Amino acid sequence: MEQTYIKKILKTRVYEVAKKTPLDYATNLSRRFNNHIWIKREDLQPVFSFKLRGAYNKMANLSEDILAKGVIAASAGNHAQGVALSAAKLKIPATIVMPKTTPEIKVAAVQSWGAEVVLHGTTYDDASKYAQQLVEQQGLSYIHPYDDEDVIAGQGTIGMEILHEHSGKLDAIFVPVGGGGLIAGVATYIKYLRPEVKVIGVEPDDAGCLHAALKAQERVILDQVGIFADGVAVRQVGKLPFEIARTHVDEVLLVNTDEICAAIKDIFEETRTITEPAGALALAGLKQFIARENCNGCHLITIASGANMNFDRLGYVTERTEIGEKREALMAVTIPERLGSFRQFCHAVGQHFITEFNYRYADDEKAYLFVGVRLNDGLEKDRLIAKLRDKEYPVIDMTDNEMAKSHIRHMVGGHTQSLANERLYRFEFPERPGALLHFLTRMGQRWNISLFHYRNHGAAYGRILVGIQVPDEQLNELQNFLENLGYPYWGEANNPAYQLFLN
Structure with a gap:
């Protein structure tokens, strides 16, 4: 089976439409983390994502009779654009079913390639089910985003390019995981030629479908998935990718939203490109790996899988980046409600730069502060909290409290006095x-x-x-x-x- 995929990768037709993207040495990141780090720039594809490779390879291998009837896909983003551009290149009709919640920028991008967009339902699952109905009704060919041999082979050309561009020492490659098509293709090629190289998947901690499947030793369906990294928000890994991952993927790391936001900033500072959350996912995992293994001088590659970012998400990304880099701590601190207590608290904080300070009077005895503090390193938060507690300030660490970060910091306003149930x-x-x-x-x-x-x-x-x-x-x-x-x-x-x- 492995040789079948290798042959498919070598015979792929993706370069009729896709680019051979560069493998850029990340000078700043390499210096900062004392390792050798490269970024595979799939954000430079014509549709700003790697999805074009698999979609085109699948469609280019269909017969002319099948192509003439047209193709259909269900997607809220990158796969949709890959199918639409591929259809334009092959001069065939394409229908893309997208959820009604899809941002207008993505709908317009698909339409710009000449595809017909059908808006249906509010989730990917709704769109996928309706697309399958249209397959039956209209005789269209369904282009799956990841659970298909030709799609996997198309994505596998990224692994082939990596080994062409980097023939020296290589310790690990970090790959973002949604449905699993990308990591399946990359892992198959890398392990065939360089079995000593680790292939490490990276998923959001609230959408870890491959992580859960490998742990259970069978595919599982997640009850729900987080939607921040929408490009990888998949409830169940594909059947074919899972079979490959069981033998070819060394491990899967889980990263949180703050770590992803920090990685978006890292890539921007390195390349001046703003990736989408899924596009920075692998770098977030690479950084976590370095910290866990305490490795120095390693040769590591991360895949920047896409850059289809909505501009109005940048404020949220910026807000969460400092926490993701462990440069900000959020704390709830109780202080006495008396004259001079604010000044005494600030003396206790010392020379730390306060990024946020929210307070409103609650009662005559205690005051509750929501405080943000700038940090110089990841250990400084624990030292500061210990220092405050030594001075008998009750402190609760809110840095990893999702509700506090998303809502409370924006609405601290005091207590209500007479609210039941x-x-x-x-x-x-x-x-x-x-x-x-x-x-x-x-x-x-x-x-x-x-x-x-x-x-x-x-x-x-x-x-x-x-x-x-x-x-x-x-x-x-x-x-x-x-x-x-x-x-x-x-x-x-x-x-x-x-x-x-x-x-």
């Missing part, structure tokens, strides 16, 4: 007209909304924090409402950020 939930709403109305309509007039905070950071989903007043005897009714609503949600009533600043 408040239940707090965090939701992800699809960014489309009517989403909030749908929520309120389903709720009806049963309960009062006591708190509401919404942030749009340019993704397909918005993040909402909601307080609802629900008596104890109606909790079962509330649970039914939440389950039937269809939006991912998390109960946050016990979150210390809520208890300190809002409850």
Whole structure:
């Protein structure tokens, strides 16, 4: 089976439309981490993503009769653009089914290549199911984004180029993972010629479908996936990629949103290119690997898989970058409510640069501060917290508290004095007209909304924090409402950020 893939990779037709992208030596990153680091620049493809390779290779290997009927794909982004450009090159009709939540910039990009766009549903799964219906109805050929031999072979040309461009010592290659087509193709080629080179997958910690599958030794379906790195937000790894990964992938690392944001900044400072979150995923894993292994002088390659970034997401990325680089800590600190207590606290903090300071009067005895502090290194946070506690300040570390970072820091305003039965939930709403109305309509007039905070950071989903007043005897009714609503949600009533600043 391995030789079959190798032959397919060697015979691929991707260069009729794709570029041989450079393998750039990352001078600044190499110096900073005391290792030799290269970036494979798939962000320089005509559609700003590697997806073009697999899509074109699949379509170029179809018969003329099949091509004449047209092709169809379901995608919210990079695969859609790859299929659309490939269809334009082959002069065949293409239909792309995209969720209604797809940002307009991506819809316009697909249409610019001449493909017909059909907007259906609110998720990739909705779009995929509808695309399959059109396959049956219209006799179109479905171009799968990752679970296909020719697609995997097309992506495998990246591994082939890496070994052409880098013939010297090589310790590891870091590959972003969504459905698994890219890592399957790269790992097959690399392990065939250079089995000593580690192939390491990288996934978001809230969308680790390959990590979970390898741990379970079978494919699993994640209950839900995070959507920040939307290019790899896949609930189940592909069947073919999983079989390859079981024998050819050395390990899979999980990274968080803050680490991804920091990697976006790293690539920008190195190349002056802004990658999408999935495009910086592999670098985030590479940095984690260096820290874990304490390696020096290693030769490491990361794949920058794409740069289809919405401009309005940059504010959110910037906000989370400092935490991702461990250059900022967020803390909840309790101080006495008396004259001079602020000054005494600032003396306790010392020469640290305060990035954020939120406070509002709550009662006559205690004041709760939401504080951001600039750090010089990853160990400084623990030292500062220990120092404050030695001075008898109660401190809670909020640096890894998602609700605190996404909502509380923007809405610290003091406590309410007479609010009964408040239940707090965090939701992800699809960014489309009517989403909030749908929520309120389903709720009806049963309960009062006591708190509401919404942030749009340019993704397909918005993040909402909601307080609802629900008596104890109606909790079962509330649970039914939440389950039937269809939006991912998390109960946050016990979150210390809520208890300190809002409850």
